[in-house]
Amino acid sequence: MAKKLLKGNFIYTLFAIIVGFAVGAIAMGVAGYNPLEAYGSLFGVVFDTTKTMSYSFIEYATPYILTGLSVAFSFKTGIFNIGAEGQYVMGSVAAMLVGAFVPAPAVVLIPLCILASVAVGVLWGGLVGYLKVRFGSHEVLCMIMFNWIAYYLSNFLVLADGINVGGGKTWSHSIQDAAKITITDWFPKNAVSSRTHFGIVIAILCVIAIYYIINRTTLGYRLKAVGYNRSAAEYAGINANRCVIVSLAISGALASLAGGLQVMGVTYKVTQFAAQESYGFNGITVALIGATNPIGTLIAGWFFGAMKYAGTRMKLLDGTRVPKEIVDIIMGCIVFFIAISNLFRAFVMNRGKKGGKA
Amino acid sequence: MKKFLCVLLTAVMLLSLANAAAFAEKETVRVAMVTDTGGINDQSFNALAWAGLEKAQAELGVEVAYLESVTEADYGPNLETLYDEGYDLIICIGFMMADAVTEAANAHPEQLYAIIDNASTAANVTGVNFATEQCSYLVGVAAAKMTKTNNVGFVIGMVSPVMNTFGYGYYAGIKDTNPEIVIQPYNANSFGDVAGGKVAANSMFTNGADIVYHAAGGTGIGVIEAAKEQGKLAIGVDQDQSYLAPEAVLTSAMKRVDNGVFTLCKGVVEGTLHGGDVLYTMADGAVGIAPTVTLMSQEALDAVKAAEEAILNGTIVVPATQEAFDAAYGADLYTLDD
Structure with a gap:
C-alpha cells in the first residue's frame, strides 16, 4: 500500500502543492506581507459563503476544468495541446454567433450553441492533427500559430459590421436570453454568484466521458498505445496517424466547449482582446496538477478556479494588500515541482530497492 | 488523510473567524x-x-x-x-x-x-x-499656428455625439485662429486600426496637410507613425503621447482621468455625489494641453495660453453640440456629423 502510494502521482502532487505554498510564503515574507494571514484569507475567502464557493468552484473553475481536461487528454496520445487557447477562442466565437443570431427556443438553441462550439473545436484541433500527419508540420508550432489566427479572427469578427454591437463599443452582440445557461435565479437571492451556470454539470459529464474513453474503450487503448510508443503501436497494427487526428479533434472539442460555455454562462458576448486570456494555457497547469488524469483534472480545475478567485481578493485584505501575482508564483512552483517529480520518485523508490522506476 | 482534513478544516474555520473580526472597525x-x-x-x-x-x-x-x-x-x-x-x-x-x-x-x-x-x-x-471639446480647441489653436501649408487633417475613430466633441473643438480652434486653413476630415470607424490610421494620415500629407490630429485610440498610433515617417507632425489625444515619437508629436489633447477620479473622491467625502452624469472641464483641471512643448513655437504657445485663459474666464465658449457648432461656424464646415 505504502509502496503503491510512493509509486503513484498523488503524493508527489501533494508535495508539489505544499512546496508551492511554502515558496509563495517565502516570497510574501520577503516582500513584507504576513503569509499566514494571507493564506488564512485565501482559504477563508473560498469557503466564506455559498456565494464565494460558487464563484470559486463553478464560475471560475468550469473553463479551467475543460481546458485542463483537453490538455490532459492530448497528453495520453503523446501530444502537447498548447493550442487549447485558440480552440477556446474559436469555441466562444462559435457559441456567440449561434447564440446571438439563430432564432430558436432555449431547448433547441442551447444544444445548438454547444454543438457549434464543439464542432469548431473538432475542426480547429483536427486540422492541426491533419497538418501533422499529412505534411509533418510540428504540432506545437502549428498550434501556437493557430492560437494567433483564432485571436485575430475573433478580434476581426467582433468589430465586423453586423456582429459588433455598434455605438463605438468593442464587443459583439449579446447572445439571446434563450441561449444563456445561467441558473442564478434557481437559488435564493444572493446565495450564489451572479453567473452560476450549469456548464459545471457538462464539464463533470465530460470528465466522466473522457475517463471512460481512456480506460474502457478500444479507442482509448489505441490512443494510449500511440502515446507510450508510436512505433510499437504501429507495429501492432494501430493506425497512429488516425489516432493523432482523433486525439487532437477530441482535445480541441473540449477546449472549445470551455469557450462556448463561458460565453453562454458568464460573458454573454465576445469582446475584442487586449491580450490572450490564457484559459487554454492555464489548462496546461491544470492538466499537470491533475497528473493528466481526468478525475485529477477535475479536482485540479476546482483548485485552480478557487485560487484565481481568491487571488484577486487577497488584494483587499485589511493591512496586507497582497498582490494577486502571488497566486501565479504559487502555481508556477507547483507546476515546476510536479514537472521534476520523477526525480523525487526515482530517489524515493531507489532508497528501498534498486530498479524502482516510474 | 482524515486527520489532515480535520486539521485543514479547523484551520480554515479559525482563520475565517479572525477575518471577520478584522472587518469590524470602519469610519x-x-x-x-x-x-x-x-x-x-x-x-x-x-x-x-x-x-x-x-x-x-x-x-x-x-x-x-x-x-x-x-x-x-x-x-x-x-x-x-x-x-x-x-x-x-x-x-x-x-x-x-x-x-x-x-x-x-x-x-x-x-x-x-x-x-x-x-x-x-x-x-x-x-x-x-x-469636456474634450475644450482641449481639442487648444490643439486646434496650436495646429493653426504651426501649419506651414495652411492645411491640416483630423482622424476620428468613430462618429457619435461624444466623439464629435473632439472635432467641434478642433475645428473651432483652427477657424478662430486662421479661417483660411483647410481641414481634411476622415472617419476611420475603428479605434484599433493602426494600418488604416497610417493610410489615412499619409493621404492627408499627400494632399498638402502637414499636421494631423487624431481622436482615434489605437488607430491614432498609425497616424503618429505616418507623421514620423513623412517628417510631418501629429497631435496626440487622451494623454501626452509625445513619448511615442518625440520628433513628430507636436502636442496632445489631454484627458486628465486622474483629476477626474480625484474629483469623484472629493464628491464622496463632501457627500455631493449622487449619481447622474457629470462633465469635468478645464476649470476642474480635467482636460488640457500636454506639458511637452519642445516642438511648439513661442507664438503658438502664447496663442494657446491666451485661448486657455479665454476658455477659463468664459470669453470663449467652445461648441460641444452640432447645433452650437453649426450656429457659430456654419453647417458645411464640419461634415462628419451629417
Missing part, C-alpha cells in the same frame, strides 16, 4: 476602482485613475484599493467583491465595463458606482465624461 471614506482588461500598469487610463486615487488617499485621507480584471469575465465578480467589502464608491475605469456596472447597480441600488467615459445607466451610477 473613513473608502473608494475602490476596477480596472478594465488593460490592467493597472497600462500606462494609460487605469494607471492614471489609480494615480488619482492615490492622490485622494494622500490629500483627502480616503482609503483606496483597486482590483484588476484579467478577462472580461472578471468584471462582475470584481464589482461584487468590492460591494461585499462595503466600499462607499466603486469606480469602473472605461466604457468596456458599461454592461457590468449597469447590472451591478441594478442589483444593489443603495451602492454608489461611477464609470469613466460612459453615460450614467442607472440612478446610482455617476457617468463621468470630459
